[in-house]
Amino acid sequence: MERLQSAPAPTGPAGTRTRMSGVGRVLVAVYGVLALAALGRSFVQIVSKFDEAPLAYALSALAAAVYVVATIALVRPGRAWYRVAWVTLTFELTGVLVVGALSIIDPALFPHDTVWSWFGRGYLFIPLVLPVLGMWWLAKHRPVEAGAA
């Protein structure tokens, strides 16, 4: 749904087009789906069994929230959102690497699944691949300089 709200923002403050035209919109779509999936899942986890694994489920909720922000930040034009996009993507990449590694080294730490367990295996490793693709895209589409792209 966040895509819906962000879609009609093709013009930025300085008249810059959104950086998410072209193939970038596919990236946003996948991000939107992942955000939706993570949100739905953490909603279910928290409503039905939060007591079982507060840490894992709180982490799920945080990850879901960050995916939503990242989706919006990718679409929005302007420097501020560009920076937000970098921060959220870095957070995601760090999260999937750290939690992914920990969940393999010491499974007892994360007895319940999070988006990031086993490097996002439960999500076809999309959480691992997506931040990297997103960063590559951001690096190629800086605001202002290449804003018209």
Add this chain to the structure above:
Amino acid sequence: MIDWFTWLQLAVAVAAGLLCLALGLAGRKPSDLSLGSVAVVEVLLVAQVVIAIVAPLVGNAPTGSALEFWVYLVAAALVPPAAAFWALLEPNRWSTVVLGVAALAVAVMVYRMYQIWTVQGI
């Protein structure tokens, strides 16, 4: 859930997804064909909503978490309209690809719903 209907739904969603991906990568803008295929996916999802409401009343209840099932179903039903809305807003080849991604995402979600309904504990 009804087995054959779910498999039909899966087949349609996968077919629509691949069709839209192919059309999009071939450079086509969203057309009646691509939007229509995604519309069929949505219609089947709405039918699934009706089935999921009626089935437990006639003794066909989910073996897994009904809450989880419904979150998936509602989320899945939101995806095709969102993709179609975007396609109409900014029609170009990549919005056709997005339609395909949306249909494939629905397929994954329907499969997951099927697991929740029929196989407890997966």
